[in-house]
Amino acid sequence: MTAKNKLGPFSFTMIVIGLVIGMGIFRTAATSAKDALNPSVYFSAWIIGGLVALCGALTYAEIGSRYPVTGGYYKVFAKAYHPSVAFAINCVILVSNAASLSGVALIGSGYILKLFPGEWTDMHKALISCGAIILFYFINLGGLRLSSRTQNVLMMIKITMILILIAALVFPQHYATETAVPVATTFSTMDWIKSLGVSLIAVSFTYGGYQQTINFGHDVEQPSRNIPRGIFIGISVIILLYLLVNLSYYNIVGFSNMKNEREVAFVVMDKVFGRTGAQVFSAFLFLGVLAYVNGLLMSNPRVMYAMGEDRSLPKIFMQKNEKNNVLGFSLTIFAAICIVILFFAQEFEKILTFTIFLDCFGMVLSSATIFWFRKKTKHLDGTGIYKMKLFPLMPVIFIAAYLFVGSSIAIADPKAALIGVAVLVGFIIIYFFKGPLLKLIGVLRRFAGLNND
Numbered sequence: 001m002t003a004k005n006k007l008g009p010f011s012f013t014m015i016v017i018g019l020v021i022g023m024g025i026f027r028t029a030a031t032s033a034k035d036a037l038n039p040s041v042y043f044s045a046w047i048i049g050g051l052v053a054l055c056g057a058l059t060y061a062e063i064g065s066r067y068p069v070t071g072g073y074y075k076v077f078a079k080a081y082h083p084s085v086a087f088a089i090n091c092v093i094l095v096s097n098a099a100s101l102s103g104v105a106l107i108g109s110g111y112i113l114k115l116f117p118g119e120w121t122d123m124h125k126a127l128i129s130c131g132a133i134i135l136f137y138f139i140n141l142g143g144l145r146l147s148s149r150t151q152n153v154l155m156m157i158k159i160t161m162i163l164i165l166i167a168a169l170v171f172p173q174h175y176a177t178e179t180a181v182p183v184a185t186t187f188s189t190m191d192w193i194k195s196l197g198v199s200l201i202a203v204s205f206t207y208g209g210y211q212q213t214i215n216f217g218h219d220v221e222q223p224s225r226n227i228p229r230g231i232f233i234g235i236s237v238i239i240l241l242y243l244l245v246n247l248s249y250y251n252i253v254g255f256s257n258m259k260n261e262r263e264v265a266f267v268v269m270d271k272v273f274g275r276t277g278a279q280v281f282s283a284f285l286f287l288g289v290l291a292y293v294n295g296l297l298m299s300n301p302r303v304m305y306a307m308g309e310d311r312s313l314p315k316i317f318m319q320k321n322e323k324n325n326v327l328g329f330s331l332t333i334f335a336a337i338c339i340v341i342l343f344f345a346q347e348f349e350k351i352l353t354f355t356i357f358l359d360c361f362g363m364v365l366s367s368a369t370i371f372w373f374r375k376k377t378k379h380l381d382g383t384g385i386y387k388m389k390l391f392p393l394m395p396v397i398f399i400a401a402y403l404f405v406g407s408s409i410a411i412a413d414p415k416a417a418l419i420g421v422a423v424l425v426g427f428i429i430i431y432f433f434k435g436p437l438l439k440l441i442g443v444l445r446r447f448a449g450l451n452n453d
Contacts, residue, residue, distance in 0.1 A: 030263075041196050076373075094304070
């Protein structure tokens with residue numbers, strides 16, 4: 001890849017922010033508040049979530065520096081564990097990412113439809129979301145530079161929306177009259193911890209996504225320097241923005257009211273700037289949501305490319321346009337999966353718990369590879385690669401946190417946990433029986449007169 005087609009530091013940092021700041025901060029605050037026993041649990045969850053994200057970001061920064069390859073989030077599993085684990089985890093993550101993209105697009109459609117009077121159904125929202133996916137599918141077909149520039153513009157819009165929410169803090173006359181919520185005075189430490197674990201589910205979704213930046217590998221200029229720098233700056237900005245936005249929600253809406261509001265951002269805008277201001281905000285917010293859609297359409301085809309490279313998937317997933325390096329086939333398949341899921345999973349809340357439980361597998365196993373890479377790549381020490389401080393404390397904190405979240409989900413929703421485990425085991429089984437299937441596909445392709453690749 002030529003230098004002009006690679007991502008610079010600013011573009012990569014904006015991708016980090018775009019992958020993390022999706023629709024979550026405009027929706028999951030209400031879910032986290034609903035699950036929080038009191039405000040101390042709520043804010044503790046957001047602070048802990050940010051610190052855990054930073055530990056994870058630095059861990060992935062070092063992994064990316066030690067192993068900067070395209071599709072790195074797939075390849076770390078194959079390199080440190082076994083190709084079957086890599087295949088199963090990444091198939092699960094691809095499905096989870098596609099579902100998340102579809103769910104976020106649906107929420108964005110709900111916001112944009114507030115501008116138009118009428119009775120809008122879930123099908124209307126799905127059609128608008130489908131149109132957004134198709135639009136950014138074609139933008140990504142135009143090449144990495146075009147899609148990254150689009151990402152930069154959309155991320156600036158989204159950050160502006162967040163700053164407007166934060167600006168609501170300077171209007172104390174609109175603060176909720178009841179910000180101190182009456183709560184039960186008798187609860188045990190274990191109750192507080194359990195509440196924290198459940199509240200962290202929504203928080204984890206809101207902070208998630210940064211691990212996918214490892215997929216860009218060689219697509220970044222000077223990856224050993226710019227990958228860790230972009231992740232660190234991006235996550236630091238996100239933590240600050242999230243805490244300020246949550247403070248705005250808390251002051252303007254009130255903690256008890258947050259528990260009953262699904263679209264907290266719209267309520268803040270309506271209260272501070274009036275209905276017209278809230279509608280304008282919704283329109284621009286929809287554009288910001290599109291940055292999340294664009295970011296996942298950029299990232300996930302690179303996982304498919306890596307899986308095709310080591311034959312976990314057919315080689316056709318490695319198909320690349322030589323002029324602009326677009327992974328056309330993988331991009332088409334991922335977009336198609338998103339559209340299919342879009343018309344089956346039409347409620348964001350239904351996929352939240354399941355998505356995070358699946359993500360727990362990937363987070364724990366992928367971050368744990370840092371111990372393997374530290375041992376196997378000692379020869380890279382002192383060569384200018386990024387090497388985190390406070391090792392092994394940071395990866396241990398990150399792993400422990402996701403084990404805690406996964407356990408909280410298993411306790412709160414055993415059915416979702418069992419389904420998640422079954423899906424993972426199912427993909428592992430498919431891996432070991434995919435040989436005959438690939439041979440059958442090859443026979444059919446030869447019969448049809450097509451090239452085996």
